[in-house]
Amino acid sequence: MNQLNVAVDTVGVADATPDEKQPWAELGLKEDEYQRIREILGRRPTQSELAMYSIMWSEHCSYKSSRVHLRQFGEKNPRTPRLLAGIGENAGVVAIDDNIAVTFKVESHNHPSYVEPKQGAATGVGGIIRDIIAMGARPIAVMDSLRFGAIDHPDTARVLPGVVDGIGHYGNCVGLPNIGGETFFDPCYQGNPLVNALSVGVMPRSRLQSMQASGTGNIVILLGAKTGRDGIGGVSVLASATFSESGEDDARPSVQVGDPFTEKLLIEVCLELFDAGLVVGVQDLGGAGLTCALSETAAAGDGGMHVDLELVPLRAKGMEPHDILASESQERMLLIVDPAKADEVLARARRWGLLATAIGTVTDTGRLVVDFHGQTVVDVPPKSLADEGPVYHRPIAEPNDLALIAVDRAETLPRPTTDEEIRQTVLDMAASPNLCDKSWITEQYDSSVFGNTVLGAPHDAGVVRLDERTGVGIAISLDGNGRFARLDPYHGAQLALAEAYRNVAVTGATPIAVSDCLNFGSPEDPHVMWQFERAVTGIADGCQKLGIPVTGGNVSFYNQTGREAIHPTPVIGVLGVLEDVARRIPLGLGRTGDTIALIGTTGEELSGSEWAAVKHGHLGGVPPKVDLDHEMKLADLLSRLAETEQLAAAHDLSEGGLAQALVEAISHSGMGAQILLPEGADPFTYLFSESSGRVLVVIPRGQELAVRSACESRGLPITPLGVTDANTDGLHLRDHFDISRAEIDAAWKGRIGARLGE
Known part of the structure; x- marks a missing residue:
């Protein structure tokens, strides 16, 4: 038994000393909050009670600044018989079939990971795993979404290796595969990295806990x-x-x-x-x-x-x-x-x-x-x-610079014009921190423990088999883009939702549920609260349109250094169902002679793009348009083509555009690609635009007409771009330039470790 060796502030003492001064302000409480506690109790709180109220009424636990906006998820969530447990529970639970349910959730551990990178990240993973256990499920996988400051900054060299070590150590020791995620670098996260961890578990529906x-x-x-x-x-x-x-x-x-x-x-x-x-x-x-x-x-x-x-x-x-x-x-x-x-x-x-x-x-x-x-x-x-x-209706005000940012369009920036300049831009972009190979990070994680990982990093989504007998499985993607949300938080949040939805669909899975982690600056800043409200509304409207519910998530405020807030960064996790994981669609280039095609439309959309950031350090304009009707049609198409095994490979187009998608597809296959751009297309725009709703697909020989017919029946544009070729060394862009596999590998691989001095 623990020995009592301290003077304890009891309820009796509190009753007898009503005027004793208490450190409510030091514990983060406001004066009116402290007075309300006294009204609830009819006396001053004891030291233990004061500590409990300060914790439970904090932003982290009470959602006192965000609750009025988060109500939209409950109000707008589509009704679905799959949803077994939702917002307010430890994690969302969705039915996969009559017997199996899956629970998943994403949460932040941002500030602890800056203070003590290894333990902060490790305990973030441990905490989200216990949320899954609390629902009655066996945890089966983890993912992470990481954001750091400039890769060349000394503090990034301190924080990033520790965070990766913590995630890898904890997940590997528990015995859970890390099946993917994302890592981004931007100066706005200097001094305030984002470490968002997701876990997913599986259980019999009858084992759901309360x-x-x-x-x-x-x-x-x-x-x-x-x-x-x-x-x-x-x-x-x-x-x-x-x-x-x-x-x-x-x-x-x-x-x-x-x-x-x-x-x-x-x-x-x-x-x-x-x-x-x-x-x-x-x-x-x-x-x-x-x-x-x-x-x-x-x-x-x-x-x-x-x-x-x-x-x-x-x-x-x-x-x-x-x-x-x-x-x-x-x-x-x-x-x-x-x-x-x-x-x-x-x-x-x-x-x-x-x-x-x-x-x-x-x-x-x-x-x-x-x-x-x-x-x-x-x-x-x-x-x-x-x-x-307490529930606060915080003041909201559109940022003063938003109108000026909107007219500062990246589409007006100087761009490469000659074939050699465009060729070099492809390589420079592939070597940039946000687009280069992340295997220095992902190789520190065990991605195959349990033996049920079907797809992991660097595929668009992680895929895990749930039932060896039937082959049923799930696909999960975790995506966000702070630059797009800075330009327009409503559409930026919907672009993150659309990308995660599309990444799941690219594997052939049907998206069914969402979990989100909303990373923002101080809620006491009206500009931050405007960004937050617009982002939440964008996600709620988007999920209502897509017909998939938000099952839960996390809000992380006060992500800033001094008065400088991070970009508003909603990170979206989407979960999908695959009836048979044997029919999943991988990343790559299939077999020689297969057709390479692009589904979707390319416009001149460069604002907020990776090209604008890498080549000009620029952030301005408006983000790409998002068309959720198009995304639903695309997901339906990909699911159907996976069932009929009419695609050899597929890859979402996002950061870096078509050029980066080709670089990654080539790097993950033994094939080269012979590409002919559509007649009249501007090579630079076609290669580097980040228009949404596009997928690079590889169609097996003999299936071209069937795939085209499936696209046309859904009103989806499809453009043949070329063929895969085992005899082509790397990328051959007909009438423009060639880039050898060796050049691609030299630009794309090994960059993270080299930049960190590892």
Whole structure:
């Protein structure tokens, strides 16, 4: 038993000392919020209660600035029988068939990853995995979306390797394949990298779990690692922090420390308990630790809980009640268990070598009561913590420079005109940080553990088999483009949605659900809130149009260094279903003699493009148009062509345009490409425009007419561009130039490690 060796601020003491000064401002609370807490309790809060309210009413936990806008997802979400659990749960759950369900979610761990890159990224992966476990699923894969400052900046060399090491170490040790994602560089992320982690899990539909602490008299059990001082104040300190170039050390104690081997045991024992029907409710302990888990489960259930904090196993001496409640020590789960089954739960945990401790009971009092050595330190209505935090209608104002940016079009910038200049631009673009080969990063991840990975990086989407008997599987893509969202957050967010949707469709899968991670600057800045509102509206409208629901996600505010906010960066995860993964469509060039064609229309759309950024350091104009009707037709076409095996390969066109798509297709096959641009096409525009809704396809010989007919029946333009040829060395652009495979490889490969000095 933990020894009481500190003076504890109890409820009785709080009643007797109503005028005692409290550090509410230092904990991130506003004066009116503090006064509201006093009104709720009818007295001043104890030290532990004040800490709990400061955490649960933070942006990270309460969504107090974003909630008024996020309601659009619920209001506009299309009704679909596939959706089994959605917004408000630990993760969204969708049905794959009558027996199998999949749960997935993406969340941020941005600020911790700047302060302590390895542990910040590692615990981000660990936290999202536990969200998947809490729904009753076995985690089967992870993905990540990473954004860093300029690749040549010294701090990028500090942050990036640590982040990659943390993601790889945690995922590899837990034994989950990393099946893809994205990595981008932009000076706006200097001092505030984005580390967004996604996890996906699979389960029988009957194993769906609840977070409710229901059943008066049921036992509250804490399962997993001991509780320490790591992560104390993480969600209230780091989630609302802005950093200077040298200010990260001050926040280092707020970063959690992860143990992936304990997490692996946690996965196995939880699934065993679920399958044995031994658990009434379950909640993971992540941000806000016990504070969040206790208040949310109590609020979702019968409304009451009594907990004895001295029973919590500690790994640090002298921890006070508010330390124990706020600790974000990793690899912990909270279980609600029938008293008759509690001994069996504890015994099964011991067999797996995990601590499991009964720390309280479910009550019908409507109060969350927490004692410490016989003294009550918390006595609050749990709904006031979990559901009734402040809601702000923050001021909104369009950025002052938006009109000026819109007329500063990249289409007016000087561009290469000769064949040799265009040829060199292809190579320069392929060598640029955002377009070059990312294998220096992805090779540090295990992508094939479990043996069910069908497609991983660098394919457009990750594909995982769910059932070896039927071949059914899922495809997932994670995409965002901060530059497009800076130019127009509504359409920029829809472009990110469209790209993730298209990347899933390119594998032959049918998109069915969305999870998002919304990364923005300070909500106290009206310009940031305008960007946020427009982006959320864009995603909600887009998903309504596409007929796929937003199942959950995460909001990350205060992503800025000083007063400089990052570009608004909504990152969109789309999940799709493949009836048979054997018929997935890969990246590449198929076999020699196959036809290379482009589906979609190319316009002169260069604003926000990679070419404008790389060659001119330019950001201005308006982003490419997005046509969601076209995207749906395209997805339907690709799914049909996958079923009939009428495509040998396919690749989404996005950053870098057609030129980059050809570079990547050539690099991932043994084929060369002979290309003839359409008559009258401007070579530069056709190669580097980033018009949306386009896919490069490779059609097997004999299937050309069938594919063309399928496109025409859907009103989709298709343009033959050339043929694959094993005897062509690299890229032959007829009437313009040749680029050998050796030149492509020299430009495209090995750039990340070389730029980091690795």
